[in-house]
Amino acid sequence: MKALRWTLVALAVFGVLGLAQAKLKVGFIYVGPIGDYGWTHAHNEGRLIAEKTLGIETVYVESVPEGEVETYIDLLVRQGCRVIFTTSFGFMDGTLAAAKRYPNVIFAHCSGFKRAPNMMSYMADFYQVYYLNGLMAGALTKTGKIGYVGAFPIPEVKRHINAFTLGVRAVNPRATVHVRWIYEWYSPPAAKEATEALIAEGCDVFAFTEDSPTVITVAAAKGLLSFGHYSPMYDFAPDYVVSGQLVHWDKIYVEFLKGVLEGKYTTKNLAHIDYWWLLSQEAVELGAKPGMVINPKHEAALKAVKVKTPDLGEISVYDLVYARLAQMGAPGVSFDPFQGPVKDRKGLLRVPEGFWLSYDALITMEWAVEGVVGPWPGEP
Amino acid sequence: MDWQTWLIGIVGRALAYGTPLLWATLGEVYAERAGVVNLGIEGMMAMGALMAFATAQTTGDPWLGLLAALAVGGVLALLHAFLTVTLRANQYVSGLSLTLLGLGLSGLLGRGWEGIALRAPLPNVTIPGLASIPLLGPMLFQDESILTYLGLLLALVLWIVLWRTRWGIVIRAVGEAPGAADAVGINVALVRYLCVVLGGLLAGVAGGYLSVVYRPAWTEGMSAGMGWVVIALTIFASWDPLQAVGGALLFGALYHLSFRLQQWVAPELLKLMPYAFAIVVLAFVGLGKAQRRRGAPAALGLPYVRGER
Incomplete structure (x- = not known):
């Protein structure tokens, strides 16, 4: 037994x-x-x-x-x-x-x-999504100065700032993107003070690479717009988060x-x-939160701004965002933020007309596009 | 941009960033004046931030949140006092453990509180009348936290108590010569307990400020090393409450400038600036040791055992 x-x-x-x-x-x-x-x-x-x-x-x-x-x-x-x-x-x-x-x-x-x-x-990777957010930022800025709080000056972050800036300049060729580095992936105090510094310089729309919603809450407290990063950050400032990058x-x-x-x-x-x-x-998504591509509060403002594009003619920024999203979201991608001609901010032609950047060029990007203002450690 | 706008911006940010540093430093000054080093500030701030956030979010009252932060800081400090004063454990080990405990526990208990905007942050105030004084008005009386003013007031009160009252003499005696204090009938253990707990209370509020005022949201590890800056500021301030005000504001201003000046100076260098500055000043403090008041309390870090010293 x-x-x-x-x-x-x-x-x-x-x-x-x-x-x-x-x-x-x-x-x-x-x-x-x-x-x-x-x-x-x-x-x-x-x-x-x-x-x-x-x-x-x-x-x-x-x-x-x-x-x-x-x-x-x-x-x-x-x-x-x-x-x-x-x-x-x-x-x-x-x-x-x-x-x-x-x-x-x-x-x-x-x-x-x-x-x-x-x-x-x-x-x-978010670079396409950053470009789409840039289109909106360019249309919504009143001062023509957009703030960007960056974590580290490494190719990944530089690629994102560049794509964002290309978006901004596609609808607002005179606007500039002002960058501050915090040298942390995660530091709410550093992100807060960097945002305050950018506000003091006159920036009125914000994007960032930092792992907390700090930039959003600081901007919203001053009544300024921002774009979420990584997680759905709409709830932190439902009136002020326009859109953002979401990951899956x-x-x-x-x-x-x-x-x-x-x-x-x-x-x-x-x-x-x-x-x-x-x-x-579908590993990345454009939106203030899942399912909300553009905050309805800002749709009217985006529909009111019209731009001329080489391929789509005159179009509102609202429609342009959806058009580009469709071009990049479907298999057989027919648009890329870095399609030529793209010059760096020193005037050098980095992508000739009719060319796209290779994967290797994207992941090793050190240069800054025209329109980026501020320090750029490692700039070639 | 003219110099006035710059000055207003810098002083404003120095006050905002310096406030939590000031609260926690004032507490650490008192603990160390009584002879007990508390390296647990970072953990107490983290717990304070979480408790303040959770309480303010649940009750809808930011003041209750700050009260909860005060309480949790006090409880953790009581633990530190019990370990170091009653059990005479090594103060550095106990403090470091509390930092690890506070960071870890706040992370664990904080699960589920991240990703929520605080529904009841403590709003900043603008003082009518005073705010319209040219230059000084926007610099000191516009869009400031009540905790900033309370912190400055507290510094003054704690300075008076430390240097102008019998209580201050008692606290300093316990930190300088616990044996002599004991001989004249002072309860060394009690004084140390009170000072350490006071330190914890203030560190808790400093953490609460972070999650209820400074950035009204909770994320794990949001104290981001401020607790260590506080330890340095305590030395920097020569264990003096009013000098702590200067230290906290100076550090706040330099921290802000490290982002403001990036257009002109390499960001890597600016990132170092507040810390490099702290080292320089510490060196000067070291040179000025001849003045009695500037040195560390003689019995700092040493447990007191009656009859042994």
């Missing part, structure tokens, strides 16, 4: 272990806290959706300093993770080193460019993990897998 009982217990234990092994365990390493309501918050939302959709098990570590990513990868591998996502540019080299150390684990690194047979790279990391997470579950992606074939997902893959 006793023996039977032990056998049952053993069977139960093995059964549970067997199930646990059958379930894919996926680890996420975040650079910030999941409560930042920005970058890390968005990745975590994606993780939760992937978990629910695919029935996988996930674990995460938050606020990991960039130099310590390997330690946490070790930890997650010991816990049995077979797939590990690392979600900061600064995690790239640590992830690559770990990929060599753990050839049987699949790694996926966000926002970088290095890969290995068991390490892919992925990014949901879940699209990438579900797609890639489905591939892993189906055996399409293995530890041997990832060296050339790079997800560079934009509007047409």
Whole structure:
């Protein structure tokens, strides 16, 4: 009798272990806290959706300093993770080193460019969405000065500011975009003081790259307009948030993990897998909050401003935003913010007429387009 | 842009950014004057920010939020006092643990509070009459937080108490020579408890200011290192409440200028400016040690055990 009982217990234990092994365990390493309501918050939302959709098990570590990513990868591998996502540019080299150390684990690194047979790279990029927001900003500014609070002067942020500025100048060729750097991904006090400095300079519309809604609340307190970034920030200032960039990391997470579950992606074939997902893959969305492309409060103002375009003739900015959104959102993209001719602010022709920028040129962009005002560290 | 607009802008921002620094520094000055270093300020500010936000959002009253921040700062400081005064634990270790605890706990409890705009922020005030004085009006009396004025008032009161009353003598005696204070019948433990808890109360309000006034929203880690600036400012201010006003405002002004001047000066250099300036001033403070008042309290950081010293 006793023996039977032990056998049952053993069977139960093995059964549970067997199930646990059958379930894919996926680890996420975040650079910030999941409560930042920005970058890390968005990745975590994606993780939760992937978990629910695919029935996988996930674990995460938050606020990991960039130099310590390997330690946490070790930890997650010991816990049995077979797939590990690392979600900061600064995690790239640590992830690559770990990929060599753990050839049987699949790694996926966000926002970088290095890969290995068991390490892919992925990014949901906003430059098209920034351009669309720029169109609106250019139409809505009264002072002709638009403020931009930037995190770090790296190619990703510079690309976004450039795309935004190209949008602004497409409808308002005399407007300028004034940039302040805060050298933090997440710092509400720095974002607040940078916004105050831009307000003091006469800026009246704001966009930003920082992982909190600070710029929006500061601008709204002075009655000034802004565009949300990363998470739906409409609720912070329903009268003043015009539109913004929204991300859907879940699209990438579900797609890639489905591939892993189906055996399409293995530890041997990832060296050339790079997800560079934009509007047409629905990894990013234009809007003040999901489903609200343009805040209805500002529709009339955008319909009132008419511009001449080479391809669409005279058109209101409101219609132009939707037209460009359609051109970039459908498969077979027929418009790009960086289509030539594009000059940098020193007068050099960077994209000749009739050309688009290559992926490599986009992700290594250091120059500033015409209309950007302010410091630009690393400007060629 | 003329110099008046510049001056108004800089002083205005210095007051706004300097206010939480001032509140927390005043508290740290008192704790350290009584001989207890509190490195837990950052954690107390983080908890204060969360409690203030959650309470103000739930009740719709920002003052209740600030009261909650005050309370949670006080409770954490009480823990610090218990560990360092009663149990005589290492003050630095205890303080660092409280910072980690406060940051971690506020992150954990704060889940779900992020991404919400505070429905009842504490509005800024403009003082009628005074605000129309040329230059000084817009600089000091327009669009300021009540907490800024309360902070300045508090600094004056705490200065008078510290330097002009018997209580001040008692506090300083406990920080300079706890043995001698004990010998004349002063309850060293009680004085230290009170000063540390006062420090926590004020640090809590400083955190509350961040989430209810400065940027009325909650996000994890929103104290963003201010607690460490406070530790430096305490030394910078030579453990003096009125000098803390100068230190907090100066730091606020430099912080703001590090964004204002980016058009002309490399942003990397500006980013360093407030901190580089702090080092320079600390060096001067070190040179001026001859003046008795400027030095650190002699028993700072040392637990007091009757009969051992």
